[in-house]
Amino acid sequence: MDIVVEQLTKTYGAQKAVDDISFKVKTGEVLGFLGPNGAGKTTTMKAITTFLIPTKGNIWVGKHSVLQEPEKVKKLIGYLPENNPLYHDLPLIDYLKFVARIQGIEKEKIKERILEMIRVCGLEGEKHKKIGELSKGYQQRTGLAQALIHDPAVLILDEPTSGLDPNQIVEIRELIKRIGKEKTVILSSHILAEVEATCDRIMIINKGKIVADGSAVELRKQAQGKEIIKTTIENGKTDEIFTALQEIGSVETVDFIERGKNIFEVQSKPEHTSRRDIFKLCVEKGWTLTELSPIETKLEDVFRHLTLK
Amino acid sequence: MKAIRIIAKRELKSYFDSLMAYVMIVLFLGFTGFFTWLAADANIFDIQVASLQVFFQIAFWTLFFFIPALTMRSFAEEIRSGTIEYLMTKPVSDWQLVMGKYLSVFILIVISLLLTLPYYITVASIGDIDHNEVWTGYLGLLLMSAAYISIGIWVSSISNNQIVAILVALVIGILFQLIFYIMASNISGWIGNTLYYLSFRPHYESITRGVIDSKDIIYFLSIVFVGLLATELTLAKRKFN
Numbered sequence: 001m002d003i004v005v006e007q008l009t010k011t012y013g014a015q016k017a018v019d020d021i022s023f024k025v026k027t028g029e030v031l032g033f034l035g036p037n038g039a040g041k042t043t044t045m046k047a048i049t050t051f052l053i054p055t056k057g058n059i060w061v062g063k064h065s066v067l068q069e070p071e072k073v074k075k076l077i078g079y080l081p082e083n084n085p086l087y088h089d090l091p092l093i094d095y096l097k098f099v100a101r102i103q104g105i106e107k108e109k110i111k112e113r114i115l116e117m118i119r120v121c122g123l124e125g126e127k128h129k130k131i132g133e134l135s136k137g138y139q140q141r142t143g144l145a146q147a148l149i150h151d152p153a154v155l156i157l158d159e160p161t162s163g164l165d166p167n168q169i170v171e172i173r174e175l176i177k178r179i180g181k182e183k184t185v186i187l188s189s190h191i192l193a194e195v196e197a198t199c200d201r202i203m204i205i206n207k208g209k210i211v212a213d214g215s216a217v218e219l220r221k222q223a224q225g226k227e228i229i230k231t232t233i234e235n236g237k238t239d240e241i242f243t244a245l246q247e248i249g250s251v252e253t254v255d256f257i258e259r260g261k262n263i264f265e266v267q268s269k270p271e272h273t274s275r276r277d278i279f280k281l282c283v284e285k286g287w288t289l290t291e292l293s294p295i296e297t298k299l300e301d302v303f304r305h306l307t308l309k
Numbered sequence: 310m311k312a313i314r315i316i317a318k319r320e321l322k323s324y325f326d327s328l329m330a331y332v333m334i335v336l337f338l339g340f341t342g343f344f345t346w347l348a349a350d351a352n353i354f355d356i357q358v359a360s361l362q363v364f365f366q367i368a369f370w371t372l373f374f375f376i377p378a379l380t381m382r383s384f385a386e387e388i389r390s391g392t393i394e395y396l397m398t399k400p401v402s403d404w405q406l407v408m409g410k411y412l413s414v415f416i417l418i419v420i421s422l423l424l425t426l427p428y429y430i431t432v433a434s435i436g437d438i439d440h441n442e443v444w445t446g447y448l449g450l451l452l453m454s455a456a457y458i459s460i461g462i463w464v465s466s467i468s469n470n471q472i473v474a475i476l477v478a479l480v481i482g483i484l485f486q487l488i489f490y491i492m493a494s495n496i497s498g499w500i501g502n503t504l505y506y507l508s509f510r511p512h513y514e515s516i517t518r519g520v521i522d523s524k525d526i527i528y529f530l531s532i533v534f535v536g537l538l539a540t541e542l543t544l545a546k547r548k549f550n
Contacts, residue, residue, distance in 0.1 A: 052548055052550060053548040074401075079395075086395070103400065146395070
């Protein structure tokens with residue numbers, strides 16, 4: 001089931017939380033929303049779930065518009081909101097039963113679905129407790145279980161791994177990846193590693209606008225453009241090496257990483273690679289080349305670069 | 310209809326799970342029972358008449374305070390804790406949500422009133438009771454409760470604070486109960502007539518006197534409808550923020 005967002009704008013008073021954004025998510029795609037706090041991630045997600053009505057624009061979930069057929073859209077979506085607000089005085093099983101009924105699951109199948117969800121989300125040991133007695137991680141799983149119970153075509157997860165311990169984070173990521181193969185998933189996070197690990201496609205949002213859209217590899221490439229190499233050369237005079245490196249045709253700039261140890265940062269000209277030239281230079285001069293490694297632009301840098309503008 | 314039933318059932322269950330329902334029922338039966346059977350000078354044995362008039366008087370005022378106490382949490386608590394977000398993104402319409410919440414409180418009041426039927430049976434067995442008066446008395450209480458619940462639910466939807474919700478509901482209750490009536494007797498002309506028509510008392514009294522006029526029933530049902538509609542609009546407005 002595809003999600004199509006068309007020129008979505010949402011204003012709170014005079015402030016534009018989301019400013020004219022459009023995108024499409026296809027079935028089997030896991031889209032990660034990335035952005036600083038207040039960038040408009042949650043607002044966009046709430047608009048898709050019909051909890052907020054767009055000021056302008058429209059959103060289609062399959063063939064249904066959130067404006068014309070909110071009831072049908074809601075049936076297709078499994079939603080985990082940001083703070084996962086659950087009824088704390090309700091036993092876990094009762095809550096899942098309530099959600100299953102309200103989602104219109106047939107009576108005979110309710111028990112089976114609940115047991116399935118408890119198994120999938122790893123809630124076996126906790127099923128008779130009240131939700132308020134569960135730890136934050138288990139509450140988060142409860143939120144995920146209620147979102148998945150009716151086997152929705154679309155999953156909207158607002159910070160699904162917040163409050164989980166590292167093991168649980170890995171488990172939940174695996175779960176999302178597995179589910180994501182046949183469903184359309186949108187999740188938000190400000191943990192970059194998480195988005196990189198779970199999502200096929202990353203969309204960075206800042207101040208209500210989309211500033212980058214693509215896979216992690218594409219985004220890095222886009223931000224990097226030029227090759228940067230960390231080079232360490234032993235048994236040579238620092239200044240001599242520095243000048244020689246600068247004279248190589250494919251090199252644009254040379255910088256010190258550690259002056260005393262002859263560690264340099266060599267940036268190549270656009271569309272060029274200078275690794276061969278550096279190696280040849282060392283052979284000619286009789287220097288020992290001990291390190292020649294490309295510096296990868298981290299997603300963190302892409303993120304900072306795009307959102308601090 | 311199914312969605313309304315599911316929501317009403319959950320609400321009702323949470324009233325009982327939190328002991329709120331038990332406390333209310335016990336207090337309601339305690340108050341009405343005390344004044345009907347035990348209180349000095351006014352109880353049935355003292356007045357020597359087989360009538361439930363005292364019970365209806367006390368039940369009326371007890372419900373006046375109890376209903377806002379029941380409705381105050383209905384939406385206010387969901388808004389405060391954020392659970393409203395889960396509810397409103399489930400495949401139920403705002404109207405079904407409002408109706409479910411409304412019915413749960415109404416059913417609770419019906420249960421409380423059913424539990425007072427032994428009073429009626431007892432009095433009927435010790436004297437010559439006016440059966441018609443009893444049934445219209447119950448009808449009056451039900452209609453009045455229906456109207457109060459609807460007001461209470463609406464007030465609960467405009468605030469995320471339960472205390473605000475109960476106080477505003479009581480103030481609106483007193484307006485309908487007393488203030489409009491008192492003002493009506495001091496103001497002449499159409500304003501006075503309107504205020505007189507708006508106040509609960511003349512409608513309630515005419516029903517409990519045994520006169521079931523469709524005008525009075527329409528009056529109460531309109532209040533119910535306006536209250537529910539206002540609640541739905543309040544919820545819908547939240548989405549536009």
